[in-house]
Amino acid sequence: MKRMTALFSAALLSAGLMSATAHAQQDPAQDPAAAPEQPQAAAPAMDFSDEQLQQFADASQEIAVISQEYTERLHSAEDEASQQEVRMEANDKMVEVVEESGLDVDTFNAIGQAIQQDPELMQRVQEMAQS
Numbered sequence: 657m658k659r660m661t662a663l664f665s666a667a668l669l670s671a672g673l674m675s676a677t678a679h680a681q682q683d684p685a686q687d688p689a690a691a692p693e694q695p696q697a698a699a700p701a702m703d704f705s706d707e708q709l710q711q712f713a714d715a716s717q718e719i720a721v722i723s724q725e726y727t728e729r730l731h732s733a734e735d736e737a738s739q740q741e742v743r744m745e746a747n748d749k750m751v752e753v754v755e756e757s758g759l760d761v762d763t764f765n766a767i768g769q770a771i772q773q774d775p776e777l778m779q780r781v782q783e784m785a786q787s
Contacts, residue, residue, distance in 0.1 A: 704767055706784075708759065709777075712767045713785040715757035722749050 704712075726746035733739040754764045771778040 702766060702770060704763075704770070704777075708763065708767065709781055710784050711757040711759045712764060713781050715754050715759065715764060716781075717785055718753045718757075719750050722746060722753065 723746070726742055726749075730739055730742045730746075733742050751761060754761055757764075759767075767781075771781055
C-alpha cells in the first residue's frame with residue numbers, strides 16, 4: 657500500500673510537471689499520506705541515464721492523462737470506499753504505464769524525487785517530454 661501511495665504521489669507530481677495545469681497536485685480529496693510535500697530523507701544522489709529520463713518523461717505524460725481522468729472520478733466518488741476504489745484502480749493503471757515504459761516503480765519514484773530537488777534535472781526531463 658505504501659508503494660502505491662508513493663506512486664500516486666509521484667504521478668500527481670508528474671502530472672503537475674508535465675501538464676500546463678497542476679490541478680491534481682493539491683487535490684484536497686487526497687489522503688494526507690499522499691500529500692506531495694511529505695518530509696522524506698533526502699533522495700540519494702543518483703545518476704540516471706538519458707534513456708531512464710526519457711522513459712520517465714514518456715511515462716509521466718501518460719500518467720498525467722490517467723491522473724486527470726481519475727481525479728475527476730475521485731471528485732465524483734460518493735464515499736471513502738468509492739474513493740479508495742478509484743485510487744486503487746488509478747494506481748494499477750499507473751504501475752502498468754511505468755512498467756511498460758521500461759522502468760520499475762522504485763526508479764520512477766526516485767527520478768520523481770530527484771527532479772523535485774534538482775531544477776536542472778527537471779529542465780532536462782521537461783525538454784525530453786517536449787521532443
